[in-house]
Amino acid sequence: MKRALIITAMCLAVIAAKAQNATGRIVNESLKPIAYVNVVLLSADSTYINGVTTADDGTFSISYDQDSCLLKVSCVGYETRFLAVKEERMGDIVICHDKKKGWGDIFPPPPSHILKEVVVEAARPAMKMTPGGMSYDVQKSLLSQAGTALDVLSELPRVNVTSSGAVYVFGKGSPLIYINGRQLKSDTELRQLTSKDIKSVEVITAPGARYSAGVGSVINITTIKRLEDFMSFFVPVRGSYFKELVEVGGVSATYRKKGFELNLYPYYNNDFSAEKTDFTSVLNMTDYKQKTVQHGEFSCRTQSFLPSASLSYDFSKDHSVGMSVSLNKTLKYDASMNSNYNVFRNDVLQGEVSQKTAYDYDRNNQNADIYYVGQIGKWHLDLDGTYFHSKVEQGQHIAEESSTLEERTVNTSSSQSSRMWAWKAAATRGLWKGELSFGAEQSRSHVNAESHNPEGYIDDSENKMKGNNIAGFLTYGLNLGNWMAGAGIRYEHVKSDFYSFGVRDKEVSREYNDFFPNAYVGWSKGDWAIQMAYSKKTKRPSYSQLRSYQQYDNRFLHYFPLLPPSPHPLLLREWQPRPAAGYQP
Template sequence: MRRLTIICALCFVATLALAQRITRHYDNVSMSKALMELNDLQHEYTVNFIYDELEDFKVTTDIKHEKLTDAILQIVGFYPIRVVKSGEHEIFVECTHKTDRHLTGTIIDEQGEPVAYANVAILNPSDSTLLSGGVSNESGYFAIPYEQPTVLARISYVGYKTVYRHCNQPNVGTIRMQPDNYTLNGVVVQGERPKVVLQGNSLMMNVEGTVMERLGTAEDVLTRVPMIAKRGEGFEILGKGAPLIYLNNRKLTDLNELRNVQSDFIRSVEVIQNPGARFDASVNAVIIIRTKRAAGEGLGVELSSWSRCGRGYANNERINLTYRTGGLELFANLFGAYNRRKSSGEFEQTVFADTLWVINNKQKDNVRNPFLEGRFGFNYQINDNHSFGGFYQNTYDNVKTRSEYDDDLQADGVPYDHLQNSSVRRDKNAPTHQVNLYYTGKVGQLSIDFNADYTSRKQQSRNQQQELSTEYEDRDVNTESQTRSKMFAEKLFVTHPLWKGLIEVGEEYTNTCWRSRFDNPEGYITNSNNEQHESNIAPFMELRQRLGRFQLSAGLRYEHVESEYYVNGIRRDDQCRTYDDFFPSFSVSTSAKNLQLSFSYAKRTTRPSYWQLSSDVTYENRLNRQTGNPYLKPVKYHNLNAMVMWKWLYLMTNFSHCVDPILYTAGSLEEDSKVNFVTYLNYDHADWLTVTLGAQKNVKLCDRITWTPQYNMSLMKPWFKSLFNGQEKSFSHPMLTLQLGNIVLLPHDWLLQADFNMHTHGNTGSNIWVDCTNPMLSLSVSKDFFQRRLNVKLTGNDLFNGGINHVMLYSNRMMYRKMEDNDSRCIQLSLQYRFNVTPSKYKGTGAGNSEKNRL
């Protein structure tokens, strides 16, 4: 009982100590009001001051878990105010320059944003001698004591023209500052805050206050970020593949959502090329989009429409509703789309078996895809330190594909057969349920982040294929496959200051159940019934420190994975796996004047998708079948990354050593050697080096017209060898990529964009040869109306129709040459209207994110 009493007493003392810590947000509040509130929030000190003396001084700041004395010093800032502690419980706050007058005003820049820490000097109008001075606060407000009836105010800030004002009234109102321009040979170069900076092992691009705010959507902004390339409907980090994309720490499961995040809501975009221990070991790169602080109450409505017309047609519609009151936010999102795609292709397949088979194929696909997704959820912010929330999402996706094939078959140079194929494939992915719950909080100096996810998905595919042969029997092939999967995941990590930095400790757990059934009533393909259970537990720790000019971070993640494989309900011990591995990461960065340097290392992995592990067989024609491989091993990467930045120039290098890469391979069917059996195999290793040189700069052509070029040149050099037709073949030819982006900002809210991309022939780090350059030119024009509530944008994509792909795949006994036209040349029109819309406060980061991608 005595021990319990002592423990309770200690907890009570600790609680009182915590209570003396103060967390508040002040937005243009008078100093007197702020001091009165601070006095009432604690009981250790009495704050004494003269109300009228401090009333004109405004406060804009965030106080986070500070002692009373530190909180008062923070709100005083650069004001001419003295803070004196008397005795043990008395604090006196007084103005050091006691006058009846205070010169007050607000300083903004050319875009209407507040200018913090601008210098304001009070001069004598007759001889310009200095009488007094001060600095603007975070809201651009200043208050400076003065005595003379008339004074001369001088307002200055680096990069802006100095402003002089004769003042005979205490309030000078709003002062708008203009950039300081220097004209050289008819070209105006404007001083600006750097758009791209290095922060540790991350590359950060500032969007707020730049022309990037005017691009339209988050999707448009990402195409302007160094190292990011648009690939079809997704994005790729050069040399790293597809990244995970987060919006305010919430992972995006639907990239269409990027089209509905307005660019002027975005504060910054961060690219992490070597993610630390907090992220899944299978994540090679991360993009984090951060938006501005949410504000506003009541109902917010956002309507958007996006249409695309080429040979096919697509139309997307989205409605976003938010309602905010106090700390509660309710939101609902409804997204609907109807896509009709037409694509065509030709391929030539050469099979080196006991007979030399050559197959020439022409294919046309017509795809119709209605899509519907709904999400609703809530977020509740208890105070500045605690918030929680959740959402439920349901997706309906139905794809119908009509395909027509013509195959000419030759055996040893002699015509063998002609096949005419027609198929109708129906893929139904419904329902897909997803639930996320999260909590973020701060207790003392300890920050807590918890997420839990549940996903359930049912996928069904039916294919009816008719194969007509000129020389042999006709075939009707009907296949049906059904996949069900469930996943539960949770992630918890805590952060605490340590020495000159912080330490982060956490764990992540994922449990997955995946079932697949395949049927072919005609018996051309063996039926199958597979099931896989997998669990993954991963504790991790990361330490970040600042030592002088150097920022250091080191992390370690341990993953224990247990995988069980069942065939027809019977456990296959030889296909069950247990993986135990450590994934270290390290980074160091520094800066000196305009030069920034960063170096990092990380070990990562990629586990095979469940389809790659499946033994289900896909029937293409009587000479081609495809299946997975349950014996595949995870791929491991050792990534070294270095970045150098000087002003607006940047150089980035990445070297990856890949162990057990997974590639396509072709073999013969045991009972019929002429039938090609395509599957996946692990190869020994592959290496590649990626070097990117880029520049991004604002150039002011004339008054109110700004040109922003962003040019990147990237060289990828792979080192890889594999067997082809019984001999070792090298796939080490380098590939050069060129990205030329141009933005022209015009008066009256007009914006023009012109982009050109291309690459040379070369290898991609696998057994594929890219035999095309893909020169693609895109132009767009957009206009804002009604104070930027309505945006209209017209885009012409791939105007020269250079997006036709030509690739060659060399695999064991097969050479595969393919031409594919995915209808990239098209016209797009987008309309977006917003009413009282602000970015969501939702802070959930999700758990089991890499596992969702595998499913």
């Protein structure tokens, strides 16, 4: 009964909010509208909320439901602007080519002498339509001078990069990111890859059958293939300030000779985050209503070491092999939260609790990849394998003081060890006026997790999860003059077994066998392009939803994994048919 009550409290958390729309128009110094400008909505602590791109006439409309928000306006060749959302109609917003020149956030008429200056239009990246997305030529634009791959991505339409390096595609969440066909397991390579080494970037918002049915977006980065011998050093460093200094940096060293290439990249991250939280939870009992109103302030300083190394060899222009290894080790974690909460029964105050919480966290990840890329006859082959291991230990130390309610000391601890093996093989060749591609992949995962609370306020847990996913795909795409069209089919077998204290739980364990079709058709001529696409997608429960970490928020609200005795709606898959359409003026 205790567990059921906690779930009820989570589901009945009340957040009062009123949705609003901020509208405006983005213009340059000459008051001309700018299309494809990223307009990102941020919370007061700079957390990403939502994002849109401007239309051909420079206009935008973005919804928000918080009292204090910021707009981040960015576009390649222009300065990035941050504006407070003070009203729904924001009018014209000027962004300037010269970052040293600006005359305010919301547009007032610029001085006449400024309009007399000669403004050199920056070269924006050439765009072209691709199946399910758009491709951007980096080398023929200012993006080649952006800095790192993260800087390039931050300037692309519909893409947002946070200060910590997390990448999001508007309306699609976190994308899968590939560099020359290899999927990235961390953002380390994005920090060390320089913009001058990037040939093009493709942003796919309607992924086809080649990708997992749960993938909402994909970013493909293609680099310039350098055949000459060379040695290089690159020192990427980023810094920002939000209450405290945040800095990340490392040294990228690359050596290439006669087809052999070695890269070393020791990387350090010193991050800080802080936020204020306010939430209300309501428990509707049989004969009374209990409400908890809580306010808290959280701060966290994290230091991590993330070294990586890669080795590759080109046997010829048609055959290459390579491998890479990377680590992610927590060096320091200092986090705390001070909060107060009031407890009401039938809207009558029962007492006030002062709470102080200290957090423990330690992560140790290892990742290894091996790949082969080659051309045999008319067939292009991609083969790769991955091994990943992670161990995370975390906990809380809580002291609750109250003059009217019971005082408590609460300690929680949890550990989770995860292993994953995966392989993927794909073959592609030209056929008639198009391209045929097929392939298969498999991943196996094993997770052991446990959580404890010695005071007995939260039940202990001991879980084991096993997963085995197998998939195959077939796609064909045609190019007929100004028209392009294609279709694909993907099959996925997904099996996950969940064990609690050594006993398999049938209610939580799942097995699926599904087909996922997709199709697209597009037309382009000159500067105009239009595309329509359809794909069948699914959203399945992830292992993160079943993790054993149990978080104590207050004595009436605990965050814990979705365990038996009864299935939870979040444990059921969700079908997501995704029609899409877009145009390029």
